[in-house]
Amino acid sequence: DGKTIASASRDKTVRLWDEQGQLLKTLNSHNDAVIGVSFSPDGKTIASASYDKTVRLWNEQGQLLKTLNGHSDAVWGVSFSPNGKTIASASRDKTVRLWNEQGQLLKTLNGHSAEVIGISFSPDGKTIASASRDKTVRLWDEQGQLLKTLNGHSDAVWGVSFSPDGKMIASASLDKTVRLWNLQGQLLKTLNGHSDAVWGVSFSPDGKTLASASRDNTVILWNLNLDDLLVRGCNWVRDYLQTNPNVSQSDRSLCDGIK
Incomplete structure (x- = not known):
């Protein structure tokens, strides 16, 4: 609902803040750095991903609901499906894992040859994109079957995001580029402009602008409006x-x- 902000930190905590920046709650339970955090679509559950190899689920009051154990190495990213019933986690153990909202493991997605860093659901929830240090993005269906491997980056892919209409995928890489792909895995465009690694990428809600964040200390806004x-x-x-x-x-x- 836009009223709460969650932040993940190397100090092993998640913190919840209100819109004015006032601290509401500190979520303590992880025993190593927290790298990723995500709200469920209804805002009632928060998932956090940590170097301690776990994903933890919290309610909106900051109480620990469940610890998801299964990864054998650090968990880099976590994301809820649009209907809130599935949680995807990306790990240094080279896998993506799918969990239900009760924290039960549904499926382990094997295919990447290096750690998986970024994870994103399509708006309709039918496709999952994973970004890896193996220089690829992989597309999976909701049952965890591999649909397509997106090859093109020359270095680790750190971030991945679907456009609001679900027709385009943006990937951010240490090769200093952002790449745009269609759902069939075809490269549509390579966006050059950053002078160092690109860490993250995000579409505006109307899909007409893309923002990319880089180690070169800049954010670039790209006009995608034809x-x-x-x-x-x-x-x-x-x-x-x-x-x-x-x-x-x-x-x-x-x-x-x-x-």
Whole structure:
């Protein structure tokens, strides 16, 4: 509901804050750094991922509900499915694990050849994307079957995110790039602009802007709105299309109707 912020820290705690930045609660239970934290869609459960090899579930009052044991190494990321019934965890043990809301292990997803760092559900909950140090993103169905391996990055992939309409996947890599893919695993675009590793990537709610965060101390906002790009492009070439004698008559109308 936008009223609470959860933060994960190397000090082994999760902290809950209100919108004004006042500390509401400190969640103590992990015995090593907490790397990832995620709210359930209804806001009633918080999942935290830790170097201590566990995922922990908490209620909104900060009480520990369940400890999810199963990973054999640090857990980097955790994410709820859109319906809140499945929790996915990504680990240094090279696996993704799927759990139900009671904390029971449903499935272990094997396939990556190095630690899994980022995890994300598609908006419809039918596809899971995992980002790994093995330089790939893998797409899985909700039963944990491997659908596709996205190859293209030349270094570890740290972050992965679905667009709000579920038709596009963005991946952030230590190779200094962000890559955009479709659900079929085809590379749509490589976004170059950062001068160092890209750690995270996130779409705006309307899907028209992508934000990427980098070790180069910057966040870049990318315009994904095709209509805007067409307008900018046509504004740039409009005079050329009308005045250059070498442009064919049919091409002179390319930007008609684009204002």
